[in-house]
Amino acid sequence: MPTVSSEELAAAAGVNSAKLRKDFSYLGSYGTRGVGYDVEYLVYQISRELGLTQDWPVVIVGIGNLGAALANYGGFASRGFRVAALIDADPAMAGKPVAGIPVQHTDDLEKIIKDNGVSIGVIATPAGAAQPVCDRLVAAGVTSILNFAPTVLSVPDGVDVRKVDLSIELQILAFHEQRKAGEETAVETAAGDGALPAAVPRGAVADDSADQGPDGDVPAVMPA
Amino acid sequence: MPTVSSEELAAAAGVNSAKLRKDFSYLGSYGTRGVGYDVEYLVYQISRELGLTQDWPVVIVGIGNLGAALANYGGFASRGFRVAALIDADPAMAGKPVAGIPVQHTDDLEKIIKDNGVSIGVIATPAGAAQPVCDRLVAAGVTSILNFAPTVLSVPDGVDVRKVDLSIELQILAFHEQRKAGEETAVETAAGDGALPAAVPRGAVADDSADQGPDGDVPAVMPA
């Protein structure tokens, strides 16, 4: 398939074709009227815009189960990420290879960051260690942090943090699950008060919309 | 602190106080004019609405590094989730305890689901195994699936899927990182063409806004 129409792509992505065309138009005019988009060219342009054509060295700090899972995760390499180093505070881990990469000790964190020109760090430590590790990463020059620890990190301006809370995704599922259950029996919302005025406009569950995944149909209020 | 104002909560959450009040109002009138919201009561009401007061048994299928990390994750229990079973296809794993729970073999999947009344399943298998596992979970009665495998699952109507792609969060960071770098030197966007018309309205990076985490400032187009 050398070419795709906005219609086809939109269906695959679960969005309106006009939106897709408008979004693409912000990147430039990469389509051909009457034909569609050249797949290979489009992939290249989007990859470039997203930064996938660059090489991003990352370090993973905290090599427990999760850190090891991340180190082994195949999806990184294919997206332009290179695991430059694994770092752990446990001296017993030092030198032990995980996913083919020897674990290094936290003592050398600053040197590792600088030697590899790392600007993105992944924190997979226990909650207590996260903020100190974060501070050291930032001091050493890291400006983007992916945080898996269940803590909200504070960082100076100019540093990006994204927090991944594995249980939030489950919560979202449970929330919908609860609604599905509530559908069968009439209301039965709670104890005292009457039925809710409107609560969550409804739709999310039934309106399938190939959504899968973070972003979308999530209430905005909810502290990070 | 027995009571909070919408102003305080809004500041903590990084949103506008009017939005917070309006959102809360969808759940009912749980505040007191001139005073604020009773913290304990509010926590209870929100917990109930989100389904945190219920007990949600979940199964985790695929006990590799990631599955083990999830099984050990402390955040689940505190949010009302209970890991009812761990399931893996490797016979050698069977019986071995992970996070204090013995791993069971895939052969017993259907029975496990039914015996425990599980409606939420977590898939942490390799990509190839995900769809078959998903099909079996759904056939056995699971109606919500959290998918960590790098595959888009197809499920019948009425089943919710959320896909967590660990590398997407990294991509988002890299995207911002790229923009930060581009800021210093003038344009230098790419090779051939001129500057982009508008691309991503700008703001996301500088406008801190205690954002941390999924949802928010993510381009909507991007197939799950």
Next chain:
DNA sequence: ATCTGTGAATCCGTTCACAGCA
């Protein structure tokens, strides 16, 4: 005839601003 690119219209979430209650 087909499918892109985009101004115009529309929709919807956010914010304003204030009436109402404690």
Next chain:
DNA sequence: TGCTGTGAACGGATTCACAGAT
């Protein structure tokens, strides 16, 4: 006086609809 609850105003994002290109 202080702060909630909410109708009305606003503004950005989505969708419509069609001119323009192949």
